[in-house]
Amino acid sequence: MAFRAFKQTHIFEKQSAPKEKDKSSIQCIACCDPHVYIGTKDATVQHLILSSSTDLGSGQSKTREGRARKLGSSNQVTQLRVVPLYNHLLVLWDRSITALNMFSLEPVPGLKKIQHVSLFEVCDSMPSAQAQCVEMVTSSSCRKLIRIHVVGVDRWDVVKEVPLLYDPRALAVDGTIVCVATSDRYLLCDIRTGSSQELFPHNHSRQCVFVTSVGRGEFLLNGPESLGMFVMKTGICQRPPLQWPQEVLAAGVCFPYILTLQPQVLSVYSMVDQQQKQTVSLTGAKGLLSTSDGVLVFTERDIFSLRLVPIEEQIQALVRHERNEEALLLLDGVQGHCPLDSYKELLKAITCLAGFVHFYQEGFSEAKDLFITGELDPREIIHLYPDMQSCLSEDFQSQLDQPNKGRDLQVLWQGDRSTFHHYLAFLGDFLRAVKGTELGLRCSKEVDCALLRLYVELGDSENLQQLVALANECRLDHCVPVLEQHNRLFALGSLYQSHGNLIDAIKTWVKIADGFHKDPSCSDVYGHIVRTLSQLQDKDVVWTFSDWTLQKNQEIGVQIFIKRPPDDRFETQDVLALLEKYPLAMLLYLEFLIYDLNSEESRHHNRLALAYVTEMLQEEEEADLRKTRGKLQQLLWESKFYDVSTVYERVKSANLHMEEAILLGRAGEHSQALKVLVHQEGDFQAAEAFCCRAAQGRDPQLRQTLLLTLLQIYLSSEDLSSAAVDLLNHNPLVFAAEQIIQLLPDSWSVQLVSQFLVGSLRETFHQRRMSRVQKALGQAELMRHKVIWMQASKTTFRLDKGQKCKVCQRDLTEPQFVCNLHGDLMHTNCTDFTSS
Known part of the structure; x- marks a missing residue:
């Protein structure tokens, strides 16, 4: 159906004998809803009363x-106007102007005819000062002037005359300004000042x-060149x-439209974009009259009403015809003539309707933007999808009326699954866009339930997990069966x-x-359970699943205690009791206590050392x-808190000689420790390393003492001579040659220890040499200072020719001299006498 701005209704047909048709034809009309008055060619005024009910389907109205x-025997009624x-x-x-009662059509007493x-x-x-009277402007038929009358209940008086240069052919009044059309021009007249403007x-x-x-x-x-001219009173x-x-006969205004009348057709133009919007065929049309909701058009025998279609319906029709720009332009044009709230709601409705046009054409990006801008209830979109309707609450009633939508999603769902998949993808995009916004919060349960069902349908595991893992409003009674299914x-x-x-x-994850x-x-899944338990504040739940977690994997399971937030840890003794x-898991937890906390x-250091041994x-x-x-050796070397005797008994029984030596060293029995390493472990390198490690961070002399002790142990046994030689060769900087020579056996040759001696x-x-260099550098540094x-100090000395030394009274001839605190000059070698 084509767009219609006005609905046409036939409201009256004048019945008369065939011979009288021409004599009784309609010449003019007037209206004051629901009263319509017609003036005929045979000087008759007829009163019609319009019915409020109209059969729009047949286009008929009961009148x-x-x-x-009957005003006289001849001459037509030229004009009618109502003064309610x-x-x-x-x-x-x-x-002549005659005043009649608008109900009885009897002449009004006291109001005589206005002639000519x-x-x-x-x-x-x-x-406002004349609220009890009405002004009327008349054009004289015998003089070139217009008169202003004040009309009262029972009298009318001429209050002013405004002369004109031309006879008026038509006129219209707005306030104090009269627009007059003459035979060849248009002009404006100010009835207050009498001035005119062509x-x-x-x-x-x-x-x-x-x-x-x-x-x-x-x-x-009606301007030149078939132009309708809009002119302000200025x-x-x-x-x-x-x-x-x-050949436009008349024009009427019913905002936002201009209606022009020709003999056979009425045309409707928009005041917003100046484009023609509708045409109505009207054979034999003679004139039109603007009313509050449209126009009345009359022919010789008939009267037609063209009523303005509500703006909302016009806009919806434009959107249905995919004329979205026109719809928005129309709404923009009428914005100033409707309440702000109404305008906003209408704008939202247009925007949503435009969105549906794109939606059914698979223009999903545009549709989403328009739905959001129009603040469309997300449930309206969910309701369109057959398998999503179960996500809606029972009390939801759709406000959309779309019987002629371009695609039936029910059909797509059953037949064209490929296309329907695109519609499902759009649903996800739209619901994600509104989730968390004011629009989505109004129906957050429906939005989240629909998203969950959609992700399951599409197999979108990533978005599904993100939805259910964060705070959501999914209804468990609906969503649990979907996920289980x-x-x-x-x-x-x-x-x-x-x-x-x-x-x-957690029970659900444990089953997986x-x-x-x-x-x-x-x-x-197991790792996820561990991470979840490590972050849970409900410690009872952690204890419930702790045994299962540790039985599954001790190394990972212990993280439920280790990875907890610092302010939410379990009692250490409770955890240690469980980990027995x-x-x-016990060993890892002890490491956490010692190295992290x-x-x-x-007792913690003891238990960790014993745990390492075990x-x-x-x-x-x-x-x-x-x-x-x-790890055990590092603990034994670095920890200061374990009990040496407790750990020593366990280490010794396990034949861990290196660890036994470390413990003996921690107890101060270095000689015994070195003997264990040399005689029981048989690891000479470890023995030498022990000396370095034991002396680390202590008196440097201790390392020399320990190495000397180790050398003596080697020298005490003939079988360890090579180890003694290696020790000397590795440490020539530590041992003093004169001291070592006295310790060596007499049977050793110089050749055997030559490498050590040369190095030493x-x-x-x-x-x-380094000492001398350092001394010289120190003296140079002193001189520099x-x-x-x-x-x-900026001190200057004047040395004249013949200057005498203060001490020896001989001439100062050398460039070097000395000046004492009194300013006296002397030879450098004479300073000894002054000091003495």
């Missing part, structure tokens, strides 16, 4: 005929000359002219967790980890054994 009054303030009907007939009138018009906008010429015939009041101080004129144009056809148990556990059902959440269910969406059954409790005795892989032994002597010489001091 009741009221009274009729006084219930007057003013009739121009036979060049060719045109008249009633001024609707009267000054506008522009025209070349229209008498029947095509007209002036229409647009309102708000604006007139519409004489300026604020709108572009309207191009209309030739599609075996999305990992997401089900996350949903339980986000709703505070922690026990149910134990292999009772399969869910490929998460590859490490899990040695590896810096525990200084002796672990070493149970390990079969060489690599694991070395790693654990390294070289070091001795090097040290002596003296020079700087002299320069800084």
Whole structure:
């Protein structure tokens, strides 16, 4: 159906004998809803009463005929105007204005006819000071002037005459301004000052000359070149002219439209964009009259009503015809004529309707933006999807009326799954966009339930997990069966967790980890359980699943205690009591206490050392054994808090000689420790390293003492001579050659220890030379500071020829001299006498 701005209704048909048709034809009409008055060619005034009910389908309206009054035997009724303030009907007939009662059509007593009138018009906008009267403008039929009348209940008086240079052919009034059309031009007259202003010429015939009041101080004129000209009462144009056809008989205004009448057709133009919007065929049309909601058009026998279609319906029709720009332009044009709230709601409705046009054309990006801008209830979109309707609450009622939508999603859902998949993707984009916004918060449960069901349908594990893991409003009674049906148990556990059902959440994940269910969406369910338990504030839940977690994997499971936030840790003794059954977990937890929490409790350090020993005795892989032994040795060297005797008994019984030596060293028995390393462990390198490590951070002399002790142990046994030689060769800088020579057996040759001797002597010489160099550098540095001091003191000395030394009285001939505190100069070698 084509766009219609006005609905046409046939409201009256004049019945008369065939011979009288021409004599009784309609010449003019007037209206004051629901009263319509017609003036005929045979000087008759007919009163019609319109019915409020109209059969729009048939285009007919029931009209009741009221009274009729015959004014005379001849001459047509030229004009009719209603003055509802006084219930007057003013009739121009036979060049005279007669006042009739608008109900009885009887003449009004006291209002005599106004003679010699060719045109008249009633001024609707009267000054507030004259609220009890109405102004009327008449054009004289015998003189070139217009008169201003004040109309009262029972009298009318002429208050002013305004002379004109031309005879008026048509006129319209707005306040104090009268727009007059003459035979060849248009002009404006101020009825207060009597001044006039010419506008522009025209070349229209008498029947095509007209002036229409647009309102708000604006007139519409039939200008030259078939242009409808809008002129303000100030004489300026604020709108572009309207191009209309030739031979326009009349024009009416019903905002935001201009209606022009030709003999066979009525055309509707928009004041917003000056474009033609509708045409109505009307054979034999003679004139039109603007009413509050449209126009009345009459022919010789018929009267038609064209009522303005509500703006909302017009806009909806434009959107349905995909004329979105026109719809928005129309709404923008009427913005100033409707309440702000109404305008906003209408704008939202248009925007949403435009969104649906794009939606059914698969223009999803545009549709989403328009739905959001129009603040469309997300439930309206959810309601369109057959398998999503269960997400809506029972009390939801759709406000959309779309019987003729371009695509039926029900059909797509059943048949074209590929296309329907695109619509599902759009639903996800739209719901994600509104989730968390004011629009989405109004129906957050429906939005979240629909998103969950959608992600399950699309197999979108990432978005599904993100939805259920964060705070959400999913209804468990709806979403739990959906997830169970599609075996999305990992997401089900996350949903339980986000709703505070922690026990149910972890039980669900445990079933997956134990292999009772399969869910490929998460590859490490056990790790997720551990991470969840390590962050839980509900410690009862952690204790409930702690045994299962540790039995599954001690190394990972212990993290439920280790990875907890610093302010939410368990009591250490409670954890240690639990871990008695899990040695590896116990060892890792003790490491956490000592190295991360810096525990200084002796029992923790003792237990960790003993745990390392136990672990070493149970390990079969060489690599694991070395790693654990390294940790034990590090603990024994660095910790100051374990009890040496307690650990020593366990280490000694385990035949861990290196560790035994460390413990003996910590007890101060270095000689015994070195003997263990040399005689029982047989590791000479370890013995030498022990000396360095034991002396680390202590008196440097201790290292020399320990190495000397080790050398003596080597020398005490003939079998260890090579070890003694190696020790000397490795440490020539530590041992003093003269001391070592006295310790060596007499049987050793110089050649055997030559490397050591060369190295030792070289070091001795090097040290002596370095001492001299350091002394010389110190003296140079002292001299430099003296020079700087002299320069800084800025002291000058004058040495004249023949200057005598203060001490020996001989001439000062050398460049070097000395100045004492009194300023006396002397030879440098004479200073000894002064000092003595």
